[in-house]
Amino acid sequence: MSFRYQQLAAELQQQIEQGQYGCGERLPGVRELAKRRALSVSTVVASYRRLEADGYLQANSRSGYFVKPRYQPPPLSSVPLQQAAEPVIVCSQQIALSLSKAAADPAYMRLGAAVPAAVYLPQHALQKALQQVIKTEPARLMRYEASRGAVELRREIARRMALHGAVVSQDDVIITNGCQEALMLSLKAVTQPGDVVVIESPAFYGLLQALEAAGLKALALPTDAQTGMAPDVLQQALEQWPVKACVLIANYSNPLGSLIPDGNKKRIVQLLAQRGIPLIEDDTYGDLGFTGPRPGSCLALAPQQDIFYCSTFSKTLSPDLRLGWVIAPKHTAKIEYLKFISNISTAALPQLAVAKLLQSGQYERHLRQVRPQYEAAVQRISGSIGRLFPPGTRVSQPQGGFVLWVELPQDVDGYELAQQALAEKISIAPGTIFSPTAPAGSAGYRNFIRLNCAVAQDARLERALQTLAQLCQQQLNR
Numbered sequence: 211m212s213f214r215y216q217q218l219a220a221e222l223q224q225q226i227e228q229g230q231y232g233c234g235e236r237l238p239g240v241r242e243l244a245k246r247r248a249l250s251v252s253t254v255v256a257s258y259r260r261l262e263a264d265g266y267l268q269a270n271s272r273s274g275y276f277v278k279p280r281y282q283p284p285p286l287s288s289v290p291l292q293q294a295a296e297p298v299i300v301c302s303q304q305i306a307l308s309l310s311k312a313a314a315d316p317a318y319m320r321l322g323a324a325v326p327a328a329v330y331l332p333q334h335a336l337q338k339a340l341q342q343v344i345k346t347e348p349a350r351l352m353r354y355e356a357s358r359g360a361v362e363l364r365r366e367i368a369r370r371m372a373l374h375g376a377v378v379s380q381d382d383v384i385i386t387n388g389c390q391e392a393l394m395l396s397l398k399a400v401t402q403p404g405d406v407v408v409i410e411s412p413a414f415y416g417l418l419q420a421l422e423a424a425g426l427k428a429l430a431l432p433t434d435a436q437t438g439m440a441p442d443v444l445q446q447a448l449e450q451w452p453v454k455a456c457v458l459i460a461n462y463s464n465p466l467g468s469l470i471p472d473g474n475k476k477r478i479v480q481l482l483a484q485r486g487i488p489l490i491e492d493d494t495y496g497d498l499g500f501t502g503p504r505p506g507s508c509l510a511l512a513p514q515q516d517i518f519y520c521s522t523f524s525k526t527l528s529p530d531l532r533l534g535w536v537i538a539p540k541h542t543a544k545i546e547y548l549k550f551i552s553n554i555s556t557a558a559l560p561q562l563a564v565a566k567l568l569q570s571g572q573y574e575r576h577l578r579q580v581r582p583q584y585e586a587a588v589q590r591i592s593g594s595i596g597r598l599f600p601p602g603t604r605v606s607q608p609q610g611g612f613v614l615w616v617e618l619p620q621d622v623d624g625y626e627l628a629q630q631a632l633a634e635k636i637s638i639a640p641g642t643i644f645s646p647t648a649p650a651g652s653a654g655y656r657n658f659i660r661l662n663c664a665v666a667q668d669a670r671l672e673r674a675l676q677t678l679a680q681l682c683q684q685q686l687n688r
């Protein structure tokens with residue numbers, strides 16, 4: 211049983227963590243709060259002192275208690291951007307399946323898979339749109355949808371893409387079962403088993419799975435935590451290896467959160483175009499920047515080039531919609547055929563519902579609401595890592611999206627940590643699965659983990675982070 215001052219402290223802590231009291235803001239005066247909450251002054255003072263001791267507040271003897279600037283852990287050490295080693299066959303991404311299972315199990319604190327908790331998704335609007343479609347389009351839901359996808363959704367996507375600088379025909383938009391299928395179809399369209407594909411390192415593990423499934427070799431290029439793939443590094447790789455395609459996440463990559471500046475995007479596209487190499491652009495997080503206008507896509511910057519633009523509604527509306535798309539004007543017929551022979555088409559119900567959300571403006575409204583929420587969640591977890599994790603821990607500074615890439619002290623094994631955490635009902639993504647040769651024990655990103663920040667910002671999260679920090683410390687004490 212906790213005391214009243216502890217309960218009040220926990221409540222206030224939650225409010226601070228959720229951003230209701232921002233950094234530097236003054237909390238209500240002691241007497242005022244005591245009166246409002248029908249508590250004694252000494253109870254309020256005790257809870258403020260508790261929060262002061264925990265590093266949340268600082269007292270100013272004359273004017274009250276203020277939210278302390280949050281401690282941010284140091285940024286990642288910069289990776290030397292030299293030439294990648296050599297292309298490798300991608301293997302053993304099975305551990306990603308256990309992450310995916312934990313992501314579906316509410317018993318776990320789900321910091322592993324990059325899946326937003328329901329509180330970040332427009333549940334009500336989505337339910338309403340789905341119900342409307344069931345009511346108004348019953349016949350449409352009783353047959354196969356076209357392999358390209360529902361024209362209503364393709365039109366809305368084409369309109370929205372044009373608003374962000376990529377003028378495409380709705381006939382070139384092909385709806386897929388999420389971005390994962392968009393990536394797979396794109397790879398299939400331009401590669402044969404054994405071909406070399408340039409990717410970023412660390413790499414999103416779903417892409418590694420796609421490469422594994424297609425029997426492709428990954429040439430993983432060291433990537434800058436802030437500015438993503440470096441054109442010079444790419445150029446060296448292209449001069450040395452017979453590259454058949456390049457896949458990159460230009461806007462808010464997973465796991466680094468890096469954003470490739472427009473000038474570098476143009477140079478990358480140019481380098482590839484000079485050699486006739488297609489670019490597969492994964493823009494999954496492009497809509498989720500924390501500030502400023504939406505960054506341009508490579509497709510918008512170089513519409514004439516050979517680009518497969520892939521994206522999804524998984525991170526903005528719901529992953530369970532299984533709704534993504536690919537636009538590659540030079541390959542539309544081929545992708546449509548590949549889609550048809552792999553699973554005929556994507557279900558009409560989610561497509562028509564999402565078309566309604568786009569048309570009504572609800573999608574944009576939701577984005578406006580959720581971007582600052584993701585930013586606050588990322589900042590908050592980053593601050594907690596700084597406060598709780600052992601010295602030597604470094605954290606990425608993403609400019610969008612909702613994942614953090616965490617470099618632990620050298621002697622902490624992220625894979626072992628992930629196993630230990632699972633036993634505590636916490637799932638995290640070990641760094642090794644972001645490397646093409648990834649399984650347990652592999653050297654690549656051994657002391658790294660990735661955390662999904664799009665989880666409820668509550669006391670359970672704080673406890674999970676404390677547990678992770680303790681497990682790290684235990685490894686260091688051995």
Ligand SMILES: Cc1ncc(COP(=O)(O)O)c(C=O)c1O
Nearest residue numbers: 324388389390414464494522524
């Ligand atoms: C960068 C990136 N691409 C693609 C995907 C797959 O998305 P979808 O659920 O739409 O298949 C994800 C999901 O985590 C992702 O982070």
